[in-house]
Amino acid sequence: MRLRLNFSSFVNCAAALVLLASVAACAKSPAEDGKxxxxxxxxxxxxxxxxxxxxxxxxxxxxxxxxxxxxxxxRGVLPNPVRNSVRNFLTNLSQPIYFINNVLQGELNRAGDNMGAFFINTLWGIGGLFDVAQLNTGEEDMGQTFAVWGAPEGPYLVIPLVGPNTTRAATGGVVDYFIDPVNIAADNNDLDYVGVTRFAVSGIDARSRSIEALDEIEKNSIDFYATIRSLYRQNRNNLILNGKGNPAQLPDMSFDEDDAPTAKKS
Structure with a gap:
């Protein structure tokens, strides 16, 4: 398969890598004079x-x-079943990149679940609109893979239009963009709008599920920035550990049973 990358995407991703590399190089850890x-x-x-x-x-x-x-x-216009189908479709589009990262992490059973969910839901779930497989797969990305490989987390970053990140997670996101089979297929077929649409809809859907939680966090925070930074790192650690971290400290992003995500790390 021929990989075609549009110039603007290449420039943006290359610039991000240069920025992240320079930030990581400038960051220094404190002297080990005490725990x-x-x-x-x-x-x-x-x-x-x-x-x-x-x-x-x-x-x-x-x-x-x-x-x-x-x-x-x-959230007000679309009923719960429609929003759940949108979420299922977006999750199904991500199963191939989840599969790749699980393989790279040596999690072959989880990788098998990713491929099983993708084929079953694509064929019998009307392109992924319905979660017929019910395999409870979780999110995997290259940032998590780098963590499993022992790469340091790096400094905390806030990226415009993206939000909380670390150099490891952000660099992983750039790598994911290039190796994601869905992005490759879209680029090879001149469907440049797919990536932008996917990013926008994913952001709107995720934000619709965190409205009350973020409002509550902001209301109860002395320093909203510091609270989000702490919660982001807890969430990343929980993802890296495949749900075996400390999720009790994370905000509940589900406000009713119909809105609860169907995919859960085990």
Whole structure:
């Protein structure tokens, strides 16, 4: 299969890699003069905090102006079954990249579940609109794969229009873009709009499921930025450990049974 990448995508991803590499190179860990300092360093490790807070505020403003209102309309107009089908379809599109990352992590049983879910739901679930397989697959990405391979997390980052990240997770996201079979197929067939549409719909759907949770977190936070940073790292750690982390500290993003995600890490 011929891999065709449009120039703007290549430039954007290459620029992201250069930025992440430079940030990682500049970051320094504290001297190992005691465990408390190391623990605090690992929990916070935010050497670019002034820049991150600036982009956090930019993202917050864009969310208030555009994303949250659109997510509220999306949730208000579309009934639960339709939103669940959208979520199922997006999850099904991600199964091939989940499969690749599970293979790279040596999780062959989970990789088998990914492929089983993809073929069953594509064939009998009307292209993935319905989760017929019910295999309870979880999310996997190259950032998690890098973590399994022992790559350091790197500094915390807030990326415009994307949100919380680390250098490891962000670099993994760039790699995922290039190796995702769905993106490759779309590029090879001149369907450049697929990636943008997928990103936009995924963002709106995810935001629609976190409206109340984020409002509650903001209301109860002394420092909203620091709270989101902490929750993001807890969530990433839980994903890396395949649900064996400490999810009790994470916000509940499900507000009723109909809205609850069908995929869950085991």
């Amino acid at each position: 408390p300092a190391q623990v605090m360093y690992q929990e916070v490790y935010d050497p670019l905090e002034p820049m991150n807070r600036y982009f956090f505020n930019v993202n917050y403003a864009l969310d208030a102006l555009f994303l949250k209102p659109v997510a509220e309309i999306y």
